[in-house]
Amino acid sequence: MILVHENLPEEASKIKKVVKEVFNIESILINANLDRFFIPIQEFNGYWSHPSEKGYELIVGLKNTVLIITPRDIYSDNKSKEDDFVFGHDESENNLMIVSTARMKRHDNQPSNSLEVPLDLYLKRIVYTSVHELGHSIVRADHYKEAIWVNARTGHQLKLGEHCTDNTCVMYEIVDIKAPPLSEGYMLLGEEKKFDTGMDESLKRLNQDWFCDICRKAFKIDNMYKQK
Ligand SMILES: [Zn+2]
Numbered sequence: 761m762i763l764v765h766e767n768l769p770e771e772a773s774k775i776k777k778v779v780k781e782v783f784n785i786e787s788i789l790i791n792a793n794l795d796r797f798f799i800p801i802q803e804f805n806g807y808w809s810h811p812s813e814k815g816y817e818l819i820v821g822l823k824n825t826v827l828i829i830t831p832r833d834i835y836s837d838n839k840s841k842e843d844d845f846v847f848g849h850d851e852s853e854n855n856l857m858i859v860s861t862a863r864m865k866r867h868d869n870q871p872s873n874s875l876e877v878p879l880d881l882y883l884k885r886i887v888y889t890s891v892h893e894l895g896h897s898i899v900r901a902d903h904y905k906e907a908i909w910v911n912a913r914t915g916h917q918l919k920l921g922e923h924c925t926d927n928t929c930v931m932y933e934i935v936d937i938k939a940p941p942l943s944e945g946y947m948l949l950g951e952e953k954k955f956d957t958g959m960d961e962s963l964k965r966l967n968q969d970w971f972c973d974i975c976r977k978a979f980k981i982d983n984m985y986k987q988k
């Protein structure tokens with residue numbers, strides 16, 4: 761696997777170590793400026809979570825699965841700055857996963873350039889999100905349910921893709937750093953409303969093997985992870 765980071769060497773080496781432990785996958789680290797990879801969303805002072813055309817060309821050229829670690833604030837839609845941001849992006853069909861560190865530096869979910877939580881917690885959040893995004897391309901389980909974030913005040917919905925139903929598994933979906941209060945919103949997982957969707961809470965209850973038994977038994981590591 762190729763791990764491209766935007767001047768985040770400490771974060772990247774931590775991820776490399778865990779990816780080797782969890783999946784037995786080797787990573788090559790590349791430090792790169794990704795100005796041409798990301799498409800700006802001016803009004804949010806952020807970027808689309810999917811890459812530009814040039815970005816896709818770059819990924820295809822690398823002939824490997826690529827995990828990108830960026831400090832840019834990324835969004836999967838441009839309707840609502842407070843609802844449409846994402847911590848990570850999975851495009852496993854294109855062998856591409858992206859993790860944003862922008863909103864992992866504070867006690868709340870706001871984007872920041874400076875670290876306001878302990879380094880250890882910040883790194884845990886990044887590694888957790890990386891394992892989760894890689895899990896989308898590695899776990900071929902069929903018990904997943906569609907997750908949707910619902911803003912209870914506005915009714916705004918954001919589709920989050922298929923996720924595990926076990927909340928101690930890294931493939932359970934989270935929507936925020938701390939689970940939002942009931943009045944703010946909830947996650948629909950299949951038919952069920954979920955309120956246990958904070959990343960920090962998820963880190964505390966996380967299975968020590970990262971994955972639930974069903975997910976772990978469904979690992980399938982594609983050859984695109986093993987190219988040199
Ligand atoms: Zn996910």
Ligand SMILES: [Zn+2]
Pocket residue numbers: 924925926929930931932971972973974975976
């Ligand atoms: Zn699971």
